[in-house]
């Protein structure tokens with residue numbers, strides 16, 4: 001987005017308006033683009049541009065789509081990469097003629113699909129499926145998330161497709177191959193448990209943002225689809241996720257002031273996590289249903305802690 005040009009046009013318009021203020025007829029002659037009611041205003045454009053060019057997010061070019069040579073739909077992630085576990089995805093729709101960001105567009109039907117080459121089977125993974133506005137101050141950027149079960153490897157490859165819609169226009173981005181990287185050692189951000197023959201997935205949100213001390217910890221609980229090729233949606237049920245972080249390299253000591261993850265209105269689970277030192281932490285999980293019955297997180301290895309745990313290294 002050429003924001004400077006945008007600003008320049010705006011300032012020129014103001015200058016022209018004010019310089020011929022005493023001649024009412026002249027005002028209608030000034031040629032200010034008026035066909036841009038589908039785009040954001042200057043401030044929203046600036047904020048969206050700043051966010052998408054902040055050096056943290058980068059485009060995933062394999063997910064780009066061009067529509068009638070008039071619009072470009074771009075997808076972004078942290079560093080332009082994807083990895084096992086939770087990933088944020090951002091979408092922006094850019095009008096080529098003006099470099100403006102289109103507001104009020106939707107991206108939905110996000111379908112990650114892995115083909116397991118040797119096993120002759122396909123499966124999806126936990127995902128938000130549809131997008132929401134990421135930040136109300138710049139509605140041009142929409143947000144989704146995908147939590148990948150496995151990395152791309154000789155054993156299989158991932159593809160992603162999605163649909164986008166705005167002002168009666170609709171496009172479908174057919175499946176393109178994406179690269180999903182493995183996580184480093186000491187990082188395990190996605191766990192599963194079974195309840196009544198149903199598999200659930202626990203996706204820890206962005207633990208790379210954790211710092212020493214008290215952190216807000218967020219997670220999603222997703223349900224494996226009956227047809228595993230269908231993206232796994234957020235589970236309807238309400239659970240409570242109790243957490244006990246321990247340091248396995250330091251005699252499994254824990255930390256005080258942790259609070260359970262409780263389901264919020266928007267579907268995310270949220271609690272407090274105290275990482276009192278830097279290093280490797282196992283976040284032991286006990287999942288309870290609404291009646292308080294434990295549905296996952298038994299102490300199977302007699303360690304004194306649940307054998308269901310995420311691992312993070314800070």
Ligand SMILES: [Cu+2]
Pocket residue numbers: 114115116123150156
């Ligand atoms: Cu797989």
